[in-house]
Amino acid sequence: MSRVPARRKLATEDPIFAKVLLTVAAVIFLGLFLVAPLVAVFQGALANGVTAYLHAIRQPEAIQAIELTLTAAAFAVPLNLIFGLASSWAITKFEFPGKSILIALIELPVAVSPVISGLIFVLMFGTRGVLGPWLVAHNLKVIFAVPGIIMATTFVTFPFIAREVMPTMQSQGTEEEQAALSLGANGWQVFWKVTLPNVRWALIYGVILCNARAMGEFGAVSVVSAHIRGRTNTLPLYVELLYNDYDFVGAFAAASLLTFLALVTLVAKSVAAWWTERSVALY
C-alpha cells in the first residue's frame, strides 16, 4: 500500500482566508473600539461649530483644568522617575532582606482600585484623618487642594516606570557594572555610563506610560478633588463635570484636549523610539 504523501505546508504560510479574516477582524476591532470613539469625540466637540469649540476650551475653568492636569503630571513623572530608577536599581543589582516585599509594594498602586487609593488619602490627610489634626494645626491643606491631587496622581502612577525598567535591568545582569567597577569606575560613573544607557529605552517608555496615566487619572483624583470649579478640577474631572451639566459640546471639547494630549504623548514616544534607535545604530 503506497500512501500519497500529504502536501506539506510551510510553517509561515497561512491559508488565504485566515489571513483575510484576521486582517478584517483586526481592522473592524480597531475601527470600532479606537477610531470610532476618537472620531466621535471630535465630532461631539465640533457639533456646534468651531466657534463654540474655541469658546468652550477658552473658558477660564477649562484653562485651569489644563494647568492642573499638567501640574500634576509635572510632579508625578519626575518623582516616579527618581523612585522608579532607585527602586529598580536597588532590586535588580543588590540582594537584601525584604526584597520581595518591596517588589510587591511597588505593584500595590495598580492592584488597588484607584477609588480606594483616593479614599486612603482622605483617611490619612482629611481633617478627621490620621494626620489631619497635625495638618490643621500647621495650616496645611492637602486633601481637596492641589497637593492632594498631585499626591494621588503620583501614587497611582507609582509603578509605571519601575515596572518598565526593572525587567530590562534584570535581563542585563550585573556583569557590565562589575567590569566597570573592576576598571576603577565609581558608583556614579557606573550608573551614568553603564546602567542608565542600558535601560534608556525602557525608561523613556516608562516615562511616557506614567505621563499618560498621570494626565488621564480619574478615580483617585476624583475622590481627593471635591470638584471645585476653577480650582481643583483636572481635565478628566472637568469632562465629567460638563457632561453632568448637560454641556455636551463643552464635555467633548475638554475630552478632545485630553485626546490631543494623548496624541502628543504618542508622538513623543515615536520620536523617542526613533532617536534611541538612531543613537544605538551610531554605536
Place this chain on the structure above:
Amino acid sequence: MMNLDPTRKYFSLARFALGMLIVCPGAVSVNASVSKQKTVSLTNVSYDPTRELYEQYNDLFARYWKSKTGDQVSVQQSHGGSGKQSQAVIQGLEADVVTLALGYDIDAIASAGLTDPGWQKRLPNHSSPYTSTIVFLVRKGNPKHIKDWDDLVRPGVSVITANPKTGGGARWSYLAAWGAIYTKTHSNPEAFKYIKALYKNVPVLDSGARGSTITFVERKIGDVLLSWENEAYLAQDKLGKGEYEIVTPSISILAEPPVTVVDKVAASHGTTAVATEYLRYLYSRPAQELIAKNHYRPRDPKVAAAYKGSFKKIPLFTIDLFGGWTKAQKDHFADGGIFDQVLRSIR
C-alpha cells in the same frame, strides 16, 4: 572716541533705571488704587441639581455685592450627592457656605464642630430659602400609564432613583414614597412592603440626583425617574422638549433644602460677612424670582403668587411625619436601618 560710547550707554542705562525707579512707585500706586476694590472668593458646596440655579445666582449676587460694597465677589461651586458633599466638608473641604439637599447633612457638619448646632434658626423658614418636592418624570406619552405611587410597584415598571445613602434627592424620594403610603394606610409595615416592592423595580442606584437623570435621559434606562421637581423641569427644558412628561403624584413630600455658613471656615477665610449676606440675599425679591424661574418653589409669597401656574398644588407632608431628620436618618438610612433591610431582602 571709542571709549565714550560705552560710557554713554552706561549713562543711558542709568537714566533708564532711574526713570524706572521714578515711574515704578507711580505704577505701584496706580495698581493699588485699582486693587482697592478687593476680590472676595467664596466656596459654595452644594448638592447636585443646583448647578444652574447657583450659576445664575452667583452673577446676581456679584452684581448686588458690587453695588453695595464696591468689591468683586467670585463664588466657586462644588456639586455632588448631598451626603457625599457633607462628608467632604467634614473631612476638610473648605466651604464658606453649604447649600445642601437636607437638614441632616448640615447637622452632620455641625456635630463635627464646624458650625453652630443652632444653624437652622439663623435664617427664615428653617434656613431653606426655597423648597421643592418629588415628582415623576416619564417618557413621552407615558407608555406605562404611571399616574401615582401605586403604579411604581407594578411588575415590569422600571424605576430610576439614586442611592438614598449618598444622595439628598434620593432620600427625599424614599421618604416621599414611604409617606405617601403611610398617610394613606397609617401602617408602617404596609409602607415597608411598598418600599421593598419599589426598590425591587430599581435597576441602577446612582450616587446622586444628576447621575440618575443622566441614566434616565441619556442612557435611556427606566420607565420613570423619581426626581426633584426642579430637576424634572430642567430635564424637560434642556434635554429634548416633548420627549418627557412630568407626572405629579396625588401626594408628595415638602423638600426643604437648607443653607448655612460654615462658621469655622468662613472665620478662617475672613469671609463671614459676605458669606452671611450671600445666603441672606437668597430671600430677596430678585433672588426669589430667579429661584422660581429655575423651578424651585419660592418662599416669598408675592413671587409664589406670580409663579402659581408653574407649580402644581398637591398635598405635601413634611419631614415631621418621620419625627424630624435626625430620627428619619437613624431609622431609615443608618447602617442596618430600614433601607439596608430593604436592600438585603431584595438581593
